[in-house]
Amino acid sequence: MKSEGLIVISEKEFIDHLSSRKFLLVLSIILIVLIIGMITGSAEYNEEIEAYNEIQAVATGDIVVFSGYMGFKPSIMTIFADVGELLASLGAILGIAMGFDLITREKESKSLKILLSHPIYRDEVINGKAIGGIIALSLAIIITGLISLAILLIFGIIPTDEEIFPILLFGIVAFLMIFSYFAIALFMSTISEDSGNSLIYTLIVFIFLPILLPVFVANTTIDVIVGDPPEYPEELISELHSFARSGGSGSDRSALESNERWEQYRTEMQDYWNKRQSLSDFITLLSPTSNFEYIINSLSGIGGNMASVSHGSFSYADTSEETKDPLGILGDLLKNIIALIAIPAIFFGASYVKFMRLDVLNL
Numbered sequence: 001m002k003s004e005g006l007i008v009i010s011e012k013e014f015i016d017h018l019s020s021r022k023f024l025l026v027l028s029i030i031l032i033v034l035i036i037g038m039i040t041g042s043a044e045y046n047e048e049i050e051a052y053n054e055i056q057a058v059a060t061g062d063i064v065v066f067s068g069y070m071g072f073k074p075s076i077m078t079i080f081a082d083v084g085e086l087l088a089s090l091g092a093i094l095g096i097a098m099g100f101d102l103i104t105r106e107k108e109s110k111s112l113k114i115l116l117s118h119p120i121y122r123d124e125v126i127n128g129k130a131i132g133g134i135i136a137l138s139l140a141i142i143i144t145g146l147i148s149l150a151i152l153l154i155f156g157i158i159p160t161d162e163e164i165f166p167i168l169l170f171g172i173v174a175f176l177m178i179f180s181y182f183a184i185a186l187f188m189s190t191i192s193e194d195s196g197n198s199l200i201y202t203l204i205v206f207i208f209l210p211i212l213l214p215v216f217v218a219n220t221t222i223d224v225i226v227g228d229p230p231e232y233p234e235e236l237i238s239e240l241h242s243f244a245r246s247g248g249s250g251s252d253r254s255a256l257e258s259n260e261r262w263e264q265y266r267t268e269m270q271d272y273w274n275k276r277q278s279l280s281d282f283i284t285l286l287s288p289t290s291n292f293e294y295i296i297n298s299l300s301g302i303g304g305n306m307a308s309v310s311h312g313s314f315s316y317a318d319t320s321e322e323t324k325d326p327l328g329i330l331g332d333l334l335k336n337i338i339a340l341i342a343i344p345a346i347f348f349g350a351s352y353v354k355f356m357r358l359d360v361l362n363l
């Protein structure tokens with residue numbers, strides 16, 4: 001049966017990954033960094049919780065005790081956000097290490113030519129290699145998740161019902177981010193003649209997407225498309241100076257804000273920055289690392305009690321009821337999650353097409 005070859009190849013690739021020195025070395029580094037990061041983050045989280053509880057105990061009426069947390073209840077996701085910043089780079093390296101020589105290694109050893117000469121479907125080979133990698137990556141994510149949970153429990157930190165889904169989502173997007181670079185490396189391995197070139201091409205993409213794309217390409221592209229910001233109306237400069245000299249009196253402020261030209265300028269400026277932000281968000285979707293960082297930063301800000309401002313003084317408002325449900329979280333991050341699914345799908349699809357068209361005689 002056709003599925004039997006797929007299962008055999010998947011099992012072989014999975015075992016090869018687990019016995020690979022590259023995989024074990026990078027995974028060991030990730031686990032060491034994870035343990036240190038989780039221990040440090042958990043200790044800091046407990047300190048923040050104690051400080052927050054002290055603030056809540058003494059903050060009554062208009063009396064405010066200022067703190068670095070400004071009344072925000074710390075979220076357990078801040079621990080994962082700190083770890084996620086380290087995982088963004090190390091996880092990508094793990095994916096690259098697993099995929100950059102999957103096909104080229106077979107080419108260099110001439111085993112691919114022998115394999116494809118046998119009565120075996122080509123799609124079983126490429127799909128089996130991908131499935132074996134997916135299973136190995138899933139195992140790595142499960143191991144890191146269990147270790148993270150164990151460290152939290154050791155420090156007496158128990159996730160609430162509202163925090164369980166963001167933690168699970170963190171694990172899923174971490175897997176998708178790593179798998180994205182695995183798929184990119186697999187594609188480079190498919191089109192390259194040897195492992196050295198495959199690794200170089202993959203590293204170029206790895207450097208370009210998270211670093212060069214957002215900094216250079218994004219800014220240049222946005223400037224060209226959006227253009228220059230709207231100019232400040234000259235006729236309002238004198239009114240602004242008058243407003244500043246008066247110390248910002250209520251009458252001058254009302255006159256400035258009611259000026260039609262001022263309202264038009266504010267609207268144009270708001271539209272300008274909205275366009276820039278929309279383009280920046282779109283370009284961010286092209287980078288698995290930037291997507292992953294955006295998601296974990298968003299998750300770290302979900303839930304908690306926040307400080308609100310009322311009549312010029314701080315008051316502490318319980319906003320725990322405003323914690324978003326899983327559907328609300330998915331709705332806010334849907335485009336980023338779709339991008340993290342689409343990127344590996346595109347590169348694996350390209351790998352599949354290229355592999356299916358390989359000329360056995362030229363291998």
